[in-house]
Amino acid sequence: xxxxxxxxxxxxxxxxxxxxxxxxxxxxxxxxxxxxxxxxxxxxxxxxxxxxxxxxxxxxxxxxxxxxxxxxxxxxxxxxxxxxxxxxxxxxxxxxxxxxxxxxxxxxxxxxxxxxxxxxxxxxxxxxxxxxxxxxxxxxxx
Numbered sequence: 001x002x003x004x005x006x007x008x009x010x011x012x013x014x015x016x017x018x019x020x021x022x023x024x025x026x027x028x029x030x031x032x033x034x035x036x037x038x039x040x041x042x043x044x045x046x047x048x049x050x051x052x053x054x055x056x057x058x059x060x061x062x063x064x065x066x067x068x069x070x071x072x073x074x075x076x077x078x079x080x081x082x083x084x085x086x087x088x089x090x091x092x093x094x095x096x097x098x099x100x101x102x103x104x105x106x107x108x109x110x111x112x113x114x115x116x117x118x119x120x121x122x123x124x125x126x127x128x129x130x131x132x133x134x135x136x137x138x139x140x141x142x
Contacts, residue, residue: 009077
């Protein structure tokens, strides 16, 4: 007799595109907060996610040479919320700077420091063809 394979969590996703303008960051914050509130996150965790998304969008606005829009993709399953903030800039300017050594301080990296502090996992990549992409993951407490 063979064992049944483990069930895979169902991933649900929501995509949002906003203009590359600061006044639209609030829309992204509210949309992600609504998604997080459907999960079992605490109020404090939802506020952390909202702040991280606002910082990511602000960085994308400041670094998106030639991009007209910022793309936000939220993916949820039973264990986590995964938020991707991307722009299709042709310059390859990174949304997030490379990680700092523990004794280094970078003023323009304060938003990135906040994002890393508020979220469980943070990844980014940038390329001249693909633009930039920042992925933030917040896990539900067990």
